[in-house]
Amino acid sequence: MQGPAIHVENLGLVLGSSQILSNLNFSIAAGALHCFVGPNGGGKTSTARCLLGQMPHTGTIRFEGSPERTIGYVPQLIEMERTLPLTIDNFMTLISQDKPAFMSTKKAAKVLIDAALAQVDLTAKRKYMIGSLSGGERQRLLFAQALIPAPSLLVLDEPMTSLDESGARLFEALIKDLNAKGTTVLWINHDLDQVQRLAHSITVIDKVVIAHGPTNTTLTPAMQRGVFTKIKNEAA
Amino acid sequence: MSTFYTWMRETIIALSEAGTLPSILYYEFVINALFCAIIIGPLLGCVGTMIVAKRMAFFSQAVGNAALTGVAIGVLIGESYTAPYVSMFSFCIVFGIVLNYTKSRTRMSSDALIGVFLSISLAIGASLVLFVSARVNTHILESVMFGSILTVNDLDMNVLLVVTVITVIVGLPLYNRMLLASLNASLAQVRGIQVQAIEYVFIALVTIITVACVKIIGAVLVEALLLIPAAAARNLSRGLGSFVYNTMIIATLSCFGGILIPMQWDIPVPSGGAIVLVAAAFFLVTTLVRNLVPGFKEAKI
Numbered sequence: 001m002q003g004p005a006i007h008v009e010n011l012g013l014v015l016g017s018s019q020i021l022s023n024l025n026f027s028i029a030a031g032a033l034h035c036f037v038g039p040n041g042g043g044k045t046s047t048a049r050c051l052l053g054q055m056p057h058t059g060t061i062r063f064e065g066s067p068e069r070t071i072g073y074v075p076q077l078i079e080m081e082r083t084l085p086l087t088i089d090n091f092m093t094l095i096s097q098d099k100p101a102f103m104s105t106k107k108a109a110k111v112l113i114d115a116a117l118a119q120v121d122l123t124a125k126r127k128y129m130i131g132s133l134s135g136g137e138r139q140r141l142l143f144a145q146a147l148i149p150a151p152s153l154l155v156l157d158e159p160m161t162s163l164d165e166s167g168a169r170l171f172e173a174l175i176k177d178l179n180a181k182g183t184t185v186l187w188i189n190h191d192l193d194q195v196q197r198l199a200h201s202i203t204v205i206d207k208v209v210i211a212h213g214p215t216n217t218t219l220t221p222a223m224q225r226g227v228f229t230k231i232k233n234e235a236a
Numbered sequence: 237m238s239t240f241y242t243w244m245r246e247t248i249i250a251l252s253e254a255g256t257l258p259s260i261l262y263y264e265f266v267i268n269a270l271f272c273a274i275i276i277g278p279l280l281g282c283v284g285t286m287i288v289a290k291r292m293a294f295f296s297q298a299v300g301n302a303a304l305t306g307v308a309i310g311v312l313i314g315e316s317y318t319a320p321y322v323s324m325f326s327f328c329i330v331f332g333i334v335l336n337y338t339k340s341r342t343r344m345s346s347d348a349l350i351g352v353f354l355s356i357s358l359a360i361g362a363s364l365v366l367f368v369s370a371r372v373n374t375h376i377l378e379s380v381m382f383g384s385i386l387t388v389n390d391l392d393m394n395v396l397l398v399v400t401v402i403t404v405i406v407g408l409p410l411y412n413r414m415l416l417a418s419l420n421a422s423l424a425q426v427r428g429i430q431v432q433a434i435e436y437v438f439i440a441l442v443t444i445i446t447v448a449c450v451k452i453i454g455a456v457l458v459e460a461l462l463l464i465p466a467a468a469a470r471n472l473s474r475g476l477g478s479f480v481y482n483t484m485i486i487a488t489l490s491c492f493g494g495i496l497i498p499m500q501w502d503i504p505v506p507s508g509g510a511i512v513l514v515a516a517a518f519f520l521v522t523t524l525v526r527n528l529v530p531g532f533k534e535a536k537i
Binding site: 049052053054071073075078080081083084085086087089090091093094095097098099100101102103104127129142145155 | 285288289291408409411412415416418419420422423425426427470473474475476477478479480481
């Protein structure tokens, strides 16, 4: 499934009295693996949330391509109700079918759930309560839910922050695989080495677009010394 | 439905007279109350799990208090003081919608906001009740607050049935969406769920269920029956299915116990209080089981 191209024109966002984003202009090619980079508080997540239709922004966002667009979204590690007796299977069922998840899982949904859990290596823990999962396991679960239905656009908001090395390798392989099948990937990422290795294009955001273009020409040493020094300092 | 109710009562009473069923079922009001229990138990049990997931126990308490105000308004405008449903439903639905609207437009925590509304509704209710107390037998108001199986009639059963049908038709198809929206709103939004609209639907359902249960459980105690069976079931459950079904079973048994135990042993307590006390006993037992029985210790989260 070929993912959409995205065209952003004059995107602006004001929350309360704060200008979060100002006059953003950029385009992402269909089927690209595109990274948003920039310092914390620079508006990367807000930009992604505008693209997902979750923020009351100004300007226009156009999606170009197949009208049957499915969006997979992997948020930053989120807190979920930890005391609820909800297993991984229950959670996956409730996002996979309309029939109440407490009744039973339909066969068609079970096939999708089995495949998604296998992809993030969570099959063995499917009966575990969500509240008992580690941060990395919860990240895997969030990734698994984004795979149902198969996304034409995958939006990732720092999905690897809680992962161990094997988890990070698994996610990287998954993202590359989805992208190779045509999924447009939009990835908020602080790991510049990973960005350099994987991203076709990047947008550097710090309330405005600092730079935008193919990774090899945009992520230059000069750029890294400038804006990215700030990121590295924050990471340190 | 009245024909069905009459047939049901006559049949059960005949069986009771013949010794096939226990003698306690010789009384029409007991049959009415048990009929309500069969409906209320699963209904509150199912909705209670969602109340727990959404951390909205306090909300149903506020709606219960608003029902008291609804009764007072009903008396003031000349509705039947034994069943002022138009006023109760109208006031409580407006109350719930205004509360939810305010919640979505303020940064105040949900608990604090519901607390404010709960206090306001209680204050209005208390003031109006004092105002109308000269016009009605104050025991009527007591039965609204704490429940009274003696006053349950065909109209109350009809109201309960209609509310149950609405809940099943509207609530079940939206169950997954409601749960996902309560777990994570932004994830739900990306999946095309209208989180705000779903929230209003849920508020409306909880409101009408609370009002429909006021007569038998009482305005003050409906919240307890929404919460305690779910809390008790949570002690023993290892998944969503067992959580929901255990909650429904515990809520239903609590209703039966709360209705039958005081009658069997002539204990002078209102039905609502007795039902909640039985539910509380379930909670204590399940808490002990969870902490003492090795197999259930693993169910800890």
